Amino acid sequence: MGYHRFEVSQRTYEVTLRVGVVYFTGTGNTWHIAQRYVQAILEHGKQAELLRLEEIVRKDDYASLEKYDLLGIGYPIHAWNAPRLVAEFLKRLPRSKGQPVFLFIIAGSMVGGAFDWARELLTIRGYAVLHEARYYTGSDLFLAACAGRAVDVELSQRFAWLDMDIQEAVAELLAGIERHVYSQSVLDFALSHLVWRFYLLGCRQARRYFRVADACDRCGLCAQLCPTGNIRLTDAQVIFGQACTLCLRCLNVCPRRAIQLAWLTRGKGRYLAPGYEKIVRELTIPT
Ligand SMILES: Cc1cc2nc3c(=O)[nH]c(=O)nc-3n(C[C@H](O)[C@H](O)[C@H](O)COP(=O)(O)O)c2cc1C
Ligand code: SF4
Ligand code: SF4
Known part of the structure; x- marks a missing residue:
């Protein structure tokens, strides 16, 4: 599940640009990446705002997202797919007439078929998914922290490394270069979905x-x-x-x-x- 087929093509789209970056985080990693997306977009002279996904869901405030020319959605991987709350958010998004979207997903080491699932859902709802990027924070530091080791310094270093990837992703995004991350095969996608179903069951039983x-x-x-x-x-x-x-x-x-x-x-x-x-x-x- 760790291997993915990338597809890159250049399709120019309108970059005027007011960007809304919606993020969800459990333990803070995605917040770091989302912050950097916003900063990098601002450095390109565009407008960008950080938006909390949980607040949009809580207030049922999906309409406020329509004002953005470009919408970013970032979240951690849970069981090779989106966290339950993020799935709810994606499913409740209003129908769109082609609002451009970019996705960024944070994982320990495996994203499974997460991009395929989100892209398909968003496309059916009328959104144009233009750019997909994944960032691995590494499961090793999570396990080290669980074992009681202080990992703040190493984590900060890792975010600094990821920063270069984020800068590249944002440059690509704003240049209108499309990038997609596909599952290797239909089997990968199906397996990923199965794992996620168990996770959803786990959420309800937690x-x-x-x-x-x-x-x-x-x-x-x-x-x-x-x-x-x-x-x-x-x-x-x-x-x-x-x-x-x-x-x-x-x-x-x-x-x-x-x-x-x-x-x-x-x-x-x-x-x-x-x-x-x-x-x-x-x-x-x-x-
Ligand atoms: C319930 C749960 C399931 C997870 N499943 C995966 C997974 O399938 N693949 C993976 O690489 N990481 C998985 N992770 C790790 C998170 O994606 C990773 O730690 C991420 O950086 C957390 O981001 P956050 O700090 O923004 O919440 C999982 C974490 C949780 C809590
Ligand atoms: S109860 Fe569940 S959703 Fe709420 S903070 Fe704990 S793990 Fe997250
Ligand atoms: S479990 Fe108790 S101590 Fe811990 S955060 Fe909740 S209320 Fe506070």
Whole structure:
């Protein structure tokens, strides 16, 4: 699943340009990439804004996206495809008469058939998907963080390397060069979809596996930051609902490390991209 066929062609499209960059992040990696997209677009003298996907879904504010000449959509890979919340977002987008879109996907190491799935969905809804790029953050640092090693410096280096790829992608995008990332075969695509179906099932069942330890001091941060409003605090408990997108934000952000996913996370370190405090501030800005 790691190999992909690339297709590049030059088709000039109108670059006037006001760009909206919609992103979703669980642990912060996609936020870094999305930020860099915005900066790189601004450096080309275009207008660009960063938009939070979860807020658009929460407010049902899809209409606000129509004003952009070009729409970027960035998200992490979950089970070789889009996170559940992102899939919901894509499916709820209003029909378009050819609004140009670019996709950027962040993964540990494998994106499966994610681009094919998103491209097909967007194309059916009338969008013109022009540019696709994927960025690997590497699963090694995630595993190292889980093992309790501090990975901030290495992660920052990795983002600095990815920066060059982002600059190239943006230059290409604004020059009207189309790029697509296709699955190797129909089998790859089908397998990818199967894996994702299991993941969706896992999302719905996740509440049965979340545990909150006595260390919880009921600060409420998990509930405040959950992108799907899936966490509720009562007088006695932290309660998880059925709307989980398995972004693992709650688990990683909990200051007391009180949230566990069954036995999988017990005694393990936590993973957050560098600068997550800033992301938290951005995510909690009341709008
Ligand atoms: C539920 C879940 C499923 C994931 N599935 C994949 C996968 O199939 N392939 C992969 O390369 N990375 C996978 N990852 C790793 C994330 O894509 C990767 O860590 C990404 O950088 C996270 O971005 P974020 O920090 O913006 O949330 C998965 C992560 C989670 C939480
Ligand atoms: S973030 Fe952690 S400590 Fe705070 S309420 Fe949630 S589980 Fe409890
Ligand atoms: S409950 Fe936790 S893992 Fe699930 S969507 Fe909310 S923050 Fe993400």
